[in-house]
Amino acid sequence: MERILEQMPRFFSGPNLILLLESAGLTLAMTVAGCLIGFGLAFVLVFLRQTPGLWALPLRFVCILYVEVFRRIPFIVVIYLVLFFIQTVTPNASLFTIAVIAICLYAVAYTADIIRGGLESVPLAQIEAAQAMNLSRLQTNLRIVLPQAWPVIIPPAIAFAVSFIKDTALVSQVGVFELTFRGKELNNQGYSGILVFGTIALCYFLMSFPLSMLGQYLEKRLATPRGQRRSRKIWFT
Amino acid sequence: MPHLAVKDVRAKYGSLEVLKGISFSIEKGEIAALVGPSGSGKSTVLRALMGLTPITGGAVDIAGETMNYSSAKEVRAARDRMAVVFQQYNLFQNMTVMQNLTLAPLKIKKWNKSEVMSEARRLLGLVGLSDKADAFSDQLSGGQQQRVALARALALKPQILLLDEVTSALDPELVNEVLDAIRKLANEGMTMVIVSHEMAFVREVADKVVFMDAGQIIEAGTPTELFDTPRTDRARDFFSKILRH
Numbered sequence: 511m512e513r514i515l516e517q518m519p520r521f522f523s524g525p526n527l528i529l530l531l532e533s534a535g536l537t538l539a540m541t542v543a544g545c546l547i548g549f550g551l552a553f554v555l556v557f558l559r560q561t562p563g564l565w566a567l568p569l570r571f572v573c574i575l576y577v578e579v580f581r582r583i584p585f586i587v588v589i590y591l592v593l594f595f596i597q598t599v600t601p602n603a604s605l606f607t608i609a610v611i612a613i614c615l616y617a618v619a620y621t622a623d624i625i626r627g628g629l630e631s632v633p634l635a636q637i638e639a640a641q642a643m644n645l646s647r648l649q650t651n652l653r654i655v656l657p658q659a660w661p662v663i664i665p666p667a668i669a670f671a672v673s674f675i676k677d678t679a680l681v682s683q684v685g686v687f688e689l690t691f692r693g694k695e696l697n698n699q700g701y702s703g704i705l706v707f708g709t710i711a712l713c714y715f716l717m718s719f720p721l722s723m724l725g726q727y728l729e730k731r732l733a734t735p736r737g738q739r740r741s742r743k744i745w746f747t
Numbered sequence: 748m749p750h751l752a753v754k755d756v757r758a759k760y761g762s763l764e765v766l767k768g769i770s771f772s773i774e775k776g777e778i779a780a781l782v783g784p785s786g787s788g789k790s791t792v793l794r795a796l797m798g799l800t801p802i803t804g805g806a807v808d809i810a811g812e813t814m815n816y817s818s819a820k821e822v823r824a825a826r827d828r829m830a831v832v833f834q835q836y837n838l839f840q841n842m843t844v845m846q847n848l849t850l851a852p853l854k855i856k857k858w859n860k861s862e863v864m865s866e867a868r869r870l871l872g873l874v875g876l877s878d879k880a881d882a883f884s885d886q887l888s889g890g891q892q893q894r895v896a897l898a899r900a901l902a903l904k905p906q907i908l909l910l911d912e913v914t915s916a917l918d919p920e921l922v923n924e925v926l927d928a929i930r931k932l933a934n935e936g937m938t939m940v941i942v943s944h945e946m947a948f949v950r951e952v953a954d955k956v957v958f959m960d961a962g963q964i965i966e967a968g969t970p971t972e973l974f975d976t977p978r979t980d981r982a983r984d985f986f987s988k989i990l991r992h
Contacts, residue, residue: 641826
């Protein structure tokens with residue numbers, strides 16, 4: 511304890527803080543970039559997966575296979591696979607790019623099922639009403655299904671991103687200077703582990719908590735009038 | 748040539764044949780009522796006409812054009828000529844009443860915006876809901892929602908209007924407000940195919956009654972013929988049970 515108190519002023523000095531801030535920014539950037547791109551691609555994947563018709567059977571199969579495979583591989587394995595694959599193709603790709611791609615691949619698989627669940631929560635009758643008016647599949651999805659599916663998709667999607675901020679710690683394994691990597695470095699420099707990783711824990715919390723709040727805000731804003739009524743406080747007697 | 752001619756239309760759900768060759772026709776401005784017990788295939792006829800249930804045989808003449816729904820283009824053409832009102836209204840939950848009415852006319856038919864808006868307001872007036880233009884469907888009663896659905900279908904200016912048990916999901920008190928709106932349409936000369944259990948209403952507005960059972964037409968004719976002097980035992984049995992109430 512004395513050692514921690516004694517190290518505190520030196521630990522929270524300028525260079526260290528900048529280092530931590532930079533790596534926290536890197537962690538956040540990786541997560542946001544990876545999850546946003548992944549989320550966008552997941553929509554494309556779900557749309558392709560729902561392509562009707564016999565000719566699209568291989569397409570549907572590939573989409574399902576992708577989701578099922580990536581959901582069953584540990585994230586760390588995905589990171590290494592991406593690392594070695596990308597380095598074979600373009601030897602001078604940055605580690606940041608590699609990390610984002612890995613996060614992206616993983617996020618697609620996980621959010622695709624969240625999105626599919628959301629879209630499938632919209633009653634078929636709504637889709638038939640749109641079809642009967644000659645709305646195309648894309649128009650039906652964009653104008654009718656998606657607006658009604660958002661309140662179902664957003665909460666678990668944000669929850670996934672929040673939990674993923676933590677999982678990005680794994681990319682330190684391939685040498686990306688993100689938060690946990692810097693923590694190990696500082697720890698090796700002789701700073702108390704409790705101090706270093708306590709600070710790092712706080713950083714992770716400060717990054718993910720606002721995201722959770724954003725999720726709750728969006729959930730309320732996107733809710734339909736009926737949804738808003740449902741989410742009002744219920745008093746149990 | 749009849750305005751709508753359904754010719755030997757067949758449909759299957761899996762291996763179950765739900766329509767075993769349905770044929771009937773109506774002239775412009777006429778109203779045909781499909782009646783019969785639950786599961787007889789009445790609603791499936793309307794779904795097949797709208798291209799929501801694929802047909803496995805037969806063809807349909809709509810306003811002089813023959814189609815058999817074999818291509819996406821034909822399905823679109825059929826949907827372009829007809830509009831359907833569902834039993835459960837199926838208003839788009841994420842849109843206001845006005846948006847429900849104007850979506851397809853603006854985005855699909857690409858009609859002039861100011862004309863579409865004024866026509867939508869006229870139709871809301873017709874069904875007595877001028878003050879509900881900005882309401883969402885879950886702020887409306889069932890009867891109001893069904894009248895909006897009716898207005899939404901009319902906004903498409905269909906040549907033929909299909910009504911699928913439009914009063915079955917409503918409180919008895921609300922049934923009349925919807926029936927009144929349909930009566931107005933009948934007086935305006937709208938060609939309609941209606942599936943209904945409201946026999947008194949069918950007798951009043953229908954030009955032709957088609958009695959179906961188990962995917963087949965058992966008997967067809969004028970309301971008086973079917974209700975008062977049915978020729979088949981099955982029809983006599985059905986109407987004696989249903990008309991007693």
